[in-house]
Amino acid sequence: MTTSQARTRTTVTTRLDRLVHEVRETVARRLPPERTAHLVGERLAPHLGAADLLTDRQREGDPGHYRQHVLHAEPDGGFSIVSLVWLPGQRTTVHDHVSWCVTGVHEGREHERRYALMPGADGPRLVATRDVVNERGQVCGFAPPGDIHRVWNAGGDKAISLHVYGADITRLGTSVRRTYEPPAGER
Ligand SMILES: [Fe+2]
Numbered sequence: 001m002t003t004s005q006a007r008t009r010t011t012v013t014t015r016l017d018r019l020v021h022e023v024r025e026t027v028a029r030r031l032p033p034e035r036t037a038h039l040v041g042e043r044l045a046p047h048l049g050a051a052d053l054l055t056d057r058q059r060e061g062d063p064g065h066y067r068q069h070v071l072h073a074e075p076d077g078g079f080s081i082v083s084l085v086w087l088p089g090q091r092t093t094v095h096d097h098v099s100w101c102v103t104g105v106h107e108g109r110e111h112e113r114r115y116a117l118m119p120g121a122d123g124p125r126l127v128a129t130r131d132v133v134n135e136r137g138q139v140c141g142f143a144p145p146g147d148i149h150r151v152w153n154a155g156g157d158k159a160i161s162l163h164v165y166g167a168d169i170t171r172l173g174t175s176v177r178r179t180y181e182p183p184a185g186e187r
Pocket of ligand 1: 095096097149
């Protein structure tokens with residue numbers, strides 16, 4: 001999720017415009033991050049898989065790396081929405097986020113590994129805690145701290161997910177707070 005990726009802006013469909021309004025209403029309630037993420041997930045879920053949510057361009061991947069399309073950045077910086085397009089085998093680093101984050105699978109399925117930092121003799125060490133397969137239509141909400149994970153496409157077809165962040169990632173340049181070295185034995 002680099003700066004150049006984050007600055008790629010695209011058209012807003014009628015359905016996406018509706019989603020933006022729904023997220024705006026939810027964020028305006030100024031609830032705690034966990035609660036906001038939960039409610040945003042409820043608003044996102046009904047749109048996942050709908051053929052009129054994204055344009056063809058917003059579904060395009062990149063053979064070199066998973067691709068991010070910025071769909072919306074709220075002018076007051078309160079939230080942003082992106083689509084992430086994963087071709088088979090593509091994945092993220094191990095990372096956490098600058099804000100609450102809601103993900104929803106629009107097409108295909110995403111594999112996700114979650115991690116925790118555990119005390120070790122040489123300082124905190126990263127330990128994998130859970131593997132999850134997120135199917136089309138499923139949503140997940142995160143709020144820092146404790147949101148360390150990586151995501152990849154283990155399937156043979158394209159996967160697309162929608163991500164809503166509680167910050168304007170086009171201003172920040174990224175949704176990632178920090179990246180981590182994977183535990184030994186993981187590439
Ligand atoms: Fe993430």
